Amino acid sequence: MAKPSEPTGDSHVAVLAFPFGTHAAPLLAVTRRLASSSPSTVFSFFNTAQSNSSLFSSSDDLPANIRVHDVPDGVPEGYVFSGKPQEAIELFIESAPESFKREIVAAEKEVGRKVKCMLTDAFFWFAADMATEMNASWIAFWTAGANSLTAHFYTDLIRETIGVNEVGGRMEETLGFISGMEKIRVKDTQEGVVFGPLDSVFSNMLHRMGRALPRATAVFINSFEELDPTFTANLKSEFKRYLNIGPLALLSQWEASVNDPHGCLAWMEKRPPGSVAYISFGTVMTPPPGELAAIAEGLESSKVPFVWSLKNMVHLPKGFLDRTREQGIVVPWAPQAELLKHEATGVFVTHCGWNSVLESVSGGVPMICRPFFGDQRLNGRAVEVVWEIGMTIINGVFTKDGFEKCLDRVLVQDDGKKMKRNAMKLKEQAHEAVSSKGSSSVNFRGLLDAVVNI
Known part of the structure; x- marks a missing residue:
């Protein structure tokens, strides 16, 4: 379902969406802003057909330089779901690297330009290697807050300090050995950090993501610096570029009319x-x-x-x-x-x-x-x-x-x-933060520079 367009210039950005929960919508919102700000750049947006159908309506007024592509959901033909948690996510993640590679090659042929930037959900740790192979930059979008990003980034340190097998007696302890987490207890952390199913596909994905993110050209999140100044300072020191560009809810200029069917x-x-x-x-x-x-x-x-x-x-x-x-x-x-x-x-x-x-x-x-x-x-x-x-x-x-x-x-x-x-x-x-001279607006211009001026 590619959208025809003939923008000039030579930048081509592959946008890789995670098709579950509320991940794809904010990535699309950011892509719209970037596309409107750089009309000569082609943005190829890759997502499953089911997720795309929930994001786009026939009347959707997309910028001409966004092309929408369906990728397989990873569910084998005739597959019967067993009902275990995260089964659909696991099937998708296992097939995603090859599916995305194949669809990107097809999009490059269609557009007539090599992809120079991979703009992806941060979950896709494998994008670091894909970008290296393609001689492209990798820019990762963490759709949640700085607190959870910090927990995933420091998973190895938390495991070494707290342990993972005997964690039961330490659940009330705080993570004061990490800057910004002085009031956060072990029991507040996400499943898969030190408790819960540590070896599940989903937990491994997040663990590998935390290790891969320092390789990204930039990591950006839907937040604003003033909300978490300690996390902001710390993550700026750990990543090549760390950008708060939110709150996106204050920037959604595409919601022209409010949908309120129940009054x-x-x-x-x-x-x-x-x-x-x-x-x-x-x-x-x-x-x-x-x-x-x-x-x-x-x-x-x-x-x-x-x-x-x-x-x-x-x-x-x-x-x-x-x-x-x-x-x-x-x-x-x-x-x-x-x-x-x-x-x-x-x-x-x-x-x-x-x-x-x-x-x-x-x-x-x-x-x-x-x-x-x-x-x-x-x-x-x-x-x-x-x-x-x-x-x-x-x-x-x-x-x-x-x-x-x-x-x-x-x-x-x-x-x-x-x-x-x-x-x-x-x-x-x-x-x-989202005013013209605010921190998130300045950071968005930095993100735009990282995406299109490669």
Whole structure:
């Protein structure tokens, strides 16, 4: 599904997307910005057909110099999935190096230019060798935060210091031997660093990525320097070039009209400033049925106005929707970034995925965190004890009473007012970072230079 174009000049950039979770969309957003800023450069965007179909609509107004290509998903013909976690990811990763190489050769023939730059999801550690073979530069995009990137970069050091077999008794220890991780505990780190399935395909991918990234011409992330100044200084010293170019949510000029099919924003207009709890746990994870019921019971009992983004409402208590009709709305999808910008939003109840955390920071909204896996625990810990802009749910899981106490603390108590002040300071810094002379704008120009002036 290549898009025809005839730009002049001779730069050709291969963009390699990771087709799972919320990885491909931010990479495409960055590619759009780069393509608009350098119309003579061809950007060949490689992704699976399924992921591409979710990213592009027939009416999509792509810059003429972006060409979209499908790559195989790695699932053999007739393959029957066993249902084990990350099975589709493992199949894709195993086939990806050869699939990408083959499709890049075809794109080079079609465009009539050799690829001079590989712009890839950081997960693709093998891009370091591919770029060397192709005599191209490698630029890696880490779609999450500096905290999780640091944990993967220092995995070997963490394993040597903490150990991996007897880690059980050391879970409460902090990682103060790494700059910026003085308040991060062993138990906050991602699975695959020192606990969990260390030898899985996914864990090995991240471990190899951490070792490969110093070879990259540049590593860039969706964040802003002022959010994590210690990590920023440290990673600048470890990588050839380390660039914060976010928050991307503040730069999405392609969202011309807000999609709000369930009228969430109109509902918000009738609520007092800072009064509404917005609840969403992303697209990958849903709390177990007992916790969903506890959230509903806590909301009903607290009388806090709410917007709850929840696809499957089957586990809500009987009669909950009727009894809370005046208090809140439950919708299968909500315009999250816009809700977090709205002055009526007082707290975001979240799984602490990086995009969600950064959107909340950009809106100056405190958080109640219920992490599940991956970098979510690290992000939740940062929200609570590093940035002090929210709290983790009491005892790690939702109960009716625990959730009520959290809502009261964030929305009513002095402690919550302090969280709000801290969140507003970070919001100001985020907006300053993406202004014309801000750190993220300067860094984006550095990224553009690294990508097209090879």
